[in-house]
Amino acid sequence: MSEDARAFELGDARMRLVDTGLRAPLLLIHGFPLDHQLWAPQVMAFGQERRVLAPDLIGFGGSTAHGRPRVEDHADDLARLLDGLGIRRAVVCGHSMGGYVALAMWRRHADRIAGLVLACTRADADDAAGREGRAALAARLSDAGMAPLVEAMPQRLLAPGASPALREQAAAMIRRQPTAGSIAALGAMAARPDAGPELSTIDVPCLVITGAEDQLIDPEASRSMAARIPDARLQLVPGAGHLANLEEPGAFNAAMRAFLGRIDAA
Numbered sequence: 001m002s003e004d005a006r007a008f009e010l011g012d013a014r015m016r017l018v019d020t021g022l023r024a025p026l027l028l029i030h031g032f033p034l035d036h037q038l039w040a041p042q043v044m045a046f047g048q049e050r051r052v053l054a055p056d057l058i059g060f061g062g063s064t065a066h067g068r069p070r071v072e073d074h075a076d077d078l079a080r081l082l083d084g085l086g087i088r089r090a091v092v093c094g095h096s097m098g099g100y101v102a103l104a105m106w107r108r109h110a111d112r113i114a115g116l117v118l119a120c121t122r123a124d125a126d127d128a129a130g131r132e133g134r135a136a137l138a139a140r141l142s143d144a145g146m147a148p149l150v151e152a153m154p155q156r157l158l159a160p161g162a163s164p165a166l167r168e169q170a171a172a173m174i175r176r177q178p179t180a181g182s183i184a185a186l187g188a189m190a191a192r193p194d195a196g197p198e199l200s201t202i203d204v205p206c207l208v209i210t211g212a213e214d215q216l217i218d219p220e221a222s223r224s225m226a227a228r229i230p231d232a233r234l235q236l237v238p239g240a241g242h243l244a245n246l247e248e249p250g251a252f253n254a255a256m257r258a259f260l261g262r263i264d265a266a
Contacts (some may be wrong), residue, residue: 005036005062008055008078010080013226016062017055017081020047024114024264025087027078028054031096031242032189033172035061035183035263038095041249042256050260053090055081058154067184071192072210075104077226084140089215091263093117093256094241096217103195106202115263116206117148117256120242122221123228125194134190138183146182150175152160159213159241166247199228204233207259211240211247 001028008015018036026046028039036054057074059067068074078101082090085178092113106113140148154170196237206252208226210219219236226234235255240247 003190005056007062008081008084010058010077013058013064013066014066015055015058015077015079017053018043019051019053019085021049021051023050024260025051025082025090026093026260027082027090028052029074029078029092029094029101030054030057030060030096031094031098032185033060033146033153033177034095037061037173038243038246040246042093042245042253045249045253046256046260051087053081053085053087057181057185059184060177063181065178065181067178067181067188069188069191071104071188072108074188075108078105079109079112086137086141088112089114091115091117091260093119093120094121095245096121097189100189100192100195103222104192107195107198110201112256113204114211115204115259116202117259118206118208118222118225119155119252120210120217120222120244121225122217123195123199123225124221125192126190131190134186138186141179141186146177147180149177149182153245156213156215157242159211159215159239159247162241162247163238169246170243196228200230201226202229203231205237205253205259205263206241209231209235209237209244209252209255211242211244212236212238213240213241214244216242 056063
């Protein structure tokens, strides 16, 4: 956990987060099965320019480990976080599962969102096979802890050409996640609704960004999603997989900076 992370009380749970910088807030929501350290390159890049919030969702990192049963619960947690910090609106950036949470925030707390970044994620719900796969994985984690994810996920999260050091960094992040929180998250992702019908209602600036070599979520899902959002811009990051912001932070941050500048100018 980052040394500058601090605790925030949600009432029934404790959330750990990095909260750094001033000015226009940027809320970064990590994916599965990761934590706020996924965003280290973005905290470093943007922490001097704006207020950057990078929480551990409940069930991950240093937050309460029991997890949440629905992505909407995570969205409500983040709205309470903004309330507690006195923040009315923020640019919300969600990666993968964090994108599902960001879309849930749009459904439930649209007035809190000044702009939306959907990174390496998709809007459609799981099909039957996807739900069955998540249930089977949850059963394996219940028996074996995080070992199955540590063994299998880094190869799928990263582009084929990723360095051994980056693979170990991803494995270490997965290894430290609470098993109970990861099991809860699998159930929450399996149960999430199809967000496709509400994409046309997104009336804030939106950036859809993904790795061109994403092996977990086909980049075509990002193209389709961006085409259904009225004010969306699509950015593919060459040479990056599912962890595009960590694999190619220069290109990812450049796209983010241009997007944030567009919002600031407005």
